Amino acid sequence: MHPLEGGYGLHKSESDGDQAILVSIITIVFNGEKYLEHTIKSVLAQSYKNIEYIIVDGGSTDSTVEIIRKYEKKIAFWRSEPDNGISDAFNKGIALASGEIIGILNADDWYEPDAVSQIISHYRYDSVLHGNKQYWNEDGSKGPKSKPNLAILPLEMSLNHPTVFVSRSLYKKHGTFDTRYKLAMDYHLLLRLYQKGVNFIYVNHIITNMRVGGVSADIVGCYREVLQVKNEVLGPKIGNKLYFYWTLLRYNTSRILAGTPLAFLNKFYRTHISSVKKQY
Structure with missing residues (x-):
């Protein structure tokens, strides 16, 4: 079965100055009809205009393709066909991208209107840029804001991946996403780049909005993959295993306290103690 595909093709807008930098944004999706249109609109509404937007669909059976x-006339390229998981879909998008810098936006997240212009204003060649993330509750109310902490990346995934933009040159030098990882592929990529001494640039601005709630992710499975990543990239250490048990304890304690009179302790920890700050 041949893939479905379309788009206006790779596009270079007439521009000068910083506008000469072409930014590729990739969204991967599978049966994402509920929020995909909001995601697409947030990309098309960017104040920075020299963007090529690429959508990789895993063969959706709902109205995703419709x-x-x-928005086909405003999308550089899209393709719909079965894939071998999230990492494979990411890699397909990267292979299609021609921008100097590449961002990945999930199909139920959305950018702030000036997200790309904020990234471009801090951009340096051969760099990873990242910023803050705003959470939103299921009822539409604003949740906490998450600020990253690069210093503890060797311990856990301490960056907000939906805010991350990576120079395409770095993918060429160091490789793309490892398809062995099904949950912590973003951590594996960023930790590899960190260990290689790549320049990480923090943009103190809300870049991406993210919904919370809905179907729960496999948190424990993700922690296990994080441990596997650390053992691979940093080498197996007893500290890796001990930190894994600490994250499990932290997660389970948070779950137990949630919905009880002691739930305020979770907020206190995230706001004042956690190394990855979530400001309310």
Whole structure:
């Protein structure tokens, strides 16, 4: 079966100055009809205009493809076909990208209107840029804001991956996402780049908005993959295993306290104690 595909093709807008930098944004999706249109609109509404938008669909059976077709004239390239998981879909998008810098936006997240212009204003060649993330509750109310902490990346995934933009040159030098990882592929990539001494640039601005709630992720499975990543990239150490048990304890304690009179302790920990700050 041949893939479905379309888009206006790779596009270079007439521009000068910083506008000469082409930014590729990739969204991967599978049966994402509920929020995909909001995601697409947030990319198309960017104040920075020299963007090529690429959508990689895993062969959706809902109205995802119809939504993509609705915006086809403003999407550089889209393809719909089965894939071998999230890492494989990411890599397909990166292979299609021609921008100097590449961002990945999940199909149920959305950018702030000036997200890309904020990234470009701090951009340096051969760099990873990242910023703050705003959480939103299921009822539409604003949740906490998450600020990253690069210093503890060797311990855990301490950056906000939906805010991350990576120079395409770094993918060429150090490789893309490892398809062995199904949950912590973003951590594996960033930790590899960190260990190589790549320049990470923090942009103190809300870049991406993210919904919370809905179907729970496999948190414990993700922690296990994080441990596997650390053992691979940093070498097996007893400290890696001890930190794994600490994250499990921290997670389970948070779950137990949630919905009880002691739930305020979770907020206190995230706001004042955690190395990855979530400001309310």
